[in-house]
Amino acid sequence: MSLDPTAPALFSLPAEAEAQQQPSARAGEGGARGRSLARSVLPPLVLGVAFLLLWQLVVVVFDIKPYLLPSPTDIAGQIVVVLPLLWSSLLATGLNALIGLVVGSLLAIVLALLASRVTVFDRMIVPIVAALAVVPIVALAPILNTMFGSTSDTPRRVVVLIVVFAPVFINTLRGLRQVRPVHRDLMRAYAASNWQLTRTVTLPGAVPFIFTGLRIAAPLGVISAIVAEYFGGLQNGLGSRITSAAANSAYPRAWAYVFGAIILGLVFYGVTLLLERLASRRRA
Amino acid sequence: MTDTALNALPAISVRSAGKIFSVARGAEVQALTGIDLTVAPGEFVSLIGPSGCGKSTLLRLIADLDSATSGEILVFGKTARQARLDQEYGIAFQSAGLLPWRSVQANIELPLELHGVGKAERAARAEELIELVGLSDFRTRYPDQLSGGMQQRVAIARSLAERPKLLLMDEPFGALDEMTRERMQQELVRICSETGAAVVFVTHSIPEAVFLSDRVVVMSPRPGRIVDIVSVNLGPGTERSDALRENAAFFAGVTAVREALHGSPVAPLGADLR
Ligand SMILES: Nc1ncnc2c1ncn2[C@@H]1O[C@H](COP(=O)(O)OP(=O)(O)O)[C@@H](O)[C@H]1O
Numbered sequence A: 001m002s003l004d005p006t007a008p009a010l011f012s013l014p015a016e017a018e019a020q021q022q023p024s025a026r027a028g029e030g031g032a033r034g035r036s037l038a039r040s041v042l043p044p045l046v047l048g049v050a051f052l053l054l055w056q057l058v059v060v061v062f063d064i065k066p067y068l069l070p071s072p073t074d075i076a077g078q079i080v081v082v083l084p085l086l087w088s089s090l091l092a093t094g095l096n097a098l099i100g101l102v103v104g105s106l107l108a109i110v111l112a113l114l115a116s117r118v119t120v121f122d123r124m125i126v127p128i129v130a131a132l133a134v135v136p137i138v139a140l141a142p143i144l145n146t147m148f149g150s151t152s153d154t155p156r157r158v159v160v161l162i163v164v165f166a167p168v169f170i171n172t173l174r175g176l177r178q179v180r181p182v183h184r185d186l187m188r189a190y191a192a193s194n195w196q197l198t199r200t201v202t203l204p205g206a207v208p209f210i211f212t213g214l215r216i217a218a219p220l221g222v223i224s225a226i227v228a229e230y231f232g233g234l235q236n237g238l239g240s241r242i243t244s245a246a247a248n249s250a251y252p253r254a255w256a257y258v259f260g261a262i263i264l265g266l267v268f269y270g271v272t273l274l275l276e277r278l279a280s281r282r283r284a
Numbered sequence B: 001m002t003d004t005a006l007n008a009l010p011a012i013s014v015r016s017a018g019k020i021f022s023v024a025r026g027a028e029v030q031a032l033t034g035i036d037l038t039v040a041p042g043e044f045v046s047l048i049g050p051s052g053c054g055k056s057t058l059l060r061l062i063a064d065l066d067s068a069t070s071g072e073i074l075v076f077g078k079t080a081r082q083a084r085l086d087q088e089y090g091i092a093f094q095s096a097g098l099l100p101w102r103s104v105q106a107n108i109e110l111p112l113e114l115h116g117v118g119k120a121e122r123a124a125r126a127e128e129l130i131e132l133v134g135l136s137d138f139r140t141r142y143p144d145q146l147s148g149g150m151q152q153r154v155a156i157a158r159s160l161a162e163r164p165k166l167l168l169m170d171e172p173f174g175a176l177d178e179m180t181r182e183r184m185q186q187e188l189v190r191i192c193s194e195t196g197a198a199v200v201f202v203t204h205s206i207p208e209a210v211f212l213s214d215r216v217v218v219m220s221p222r223p224g225r226i227v228d229i230v231s232v233n234l235g236p237g238t239e240r241s242d243a244l245r246e247n248a249a250f251f252a253g254v255t256a257v258r259e260a261l262h263g264s265p266v267a268p269l270g271a272d273l274r
């Protein structure tokens, strides 16, 4: 009973703090932002460089064979050699990941909206998505290859779509259910339609949750796009280059493509983070 | 009020209204029973009583946020539901309930926007209201950049956006400190005299009720009912300003309400009813 969203007792929030943020707190923000960026980027950068140095040192000192572990300089050399091909494979895989991510996320958001409004649909889809979230979807790749033909990018995009769906759906739905009772009452007092409630209260309130889902989904989408290529089909992306280089014992080259995969994952993550920042700046 | 037809029709008319909530496993809570109350146009009426006596419930029945299980509730002669659909009232709650992703101005424009008022007209009305509640320098700010008192002023401006002839307020100053609270009461008195709206105001502060109201409705719990209605007679021409708080008529009102709450005459230094 205490959870009844219409209970007036729930109006009583803890006393809102007086004078939370004064205008002066905003002054000098530009400088502070630059400094905080340096503070958040510098430590991992230093650690990364130290790690590469240690790696180089270990490979040289212990004379480790390239098929076990090539040195960073070997890999860097290969990156320069295969750069044009690396770039085109990165674009091919990136496009698959992007299309899967965008379509899968839109679908997830629309279905979450539907589930938040239609109870019957909610009961049907939520268990399915929960099951979907724990199934290793990339295992579907060989089957999808036969379904859509192995000369198509579609199977990979479908894999990405299915993989990103669950985290975006689950987080969006959680966000859509956060509507505060006072907002619900207010919109009822205004005799607002269901659609007006969704557009002005429910959906904007869910935006931070949608971004949480996207932040999980974006790197996951890139990983799935690459791994889906391991199961044959078109030889145009990072995943197929990695397998073919490894099959030819060209280990530094395989590592060069792995490097490309890391860059791609970081770009996807960075862009979602950036979009999230932009969206949240408008609200405060 | 110049309109005599409006004067004839009460702003609110509640006839033997009751509300029973069904809670878990068939159990029931009798939140209100036998409520009779009439509020005249332009009249300021407070509901006071210990917590759980059904003040919020009564307000929600009038606002058609819940429906009565018995009796009749009319707002300007219409059913509560029709009055809500026709936007006959403005409402404000204890928590301001602003949308955090909207600026002060956009929050105040919300009801106008929902009801299809054009952009230019909306902006003009918001400008007036922002001035009325003294937030001219904060038009483009977001709720989390405002103090609690400022947020509440935005909520009040929003409740006035469509010039309602009736304002419903559920402890709008409940979360504010005493100083801010007295300032807000002062502003509410001014706003009401400027707009001529009838007000139903829920509070659990006796001085607040007496300071603001023409009549104070005293309620008691289990089951929620009206035990007394105290008319506050400040004498002709008395202004509701800070000076009133030290006036004999004001103290008489406070004493009358306190006695009604305790059911018998009490010593002036009686326990705080809260
Ligand atoms: N939605 C609800 N479901 C069940 N009981 C409720 C609900 N809303 C209020 N009540 C009960 O009705 C009584 C009156 O509540 P309320 O109107 O909130 O009191 P007040 O505002 O005077 O403190 C209380 O006993 C409360 O528990």
Ligand SMILES: [Mg+2]
Pocket: A008, B055, B056, B057
């Ligand atoms: Mg209450």
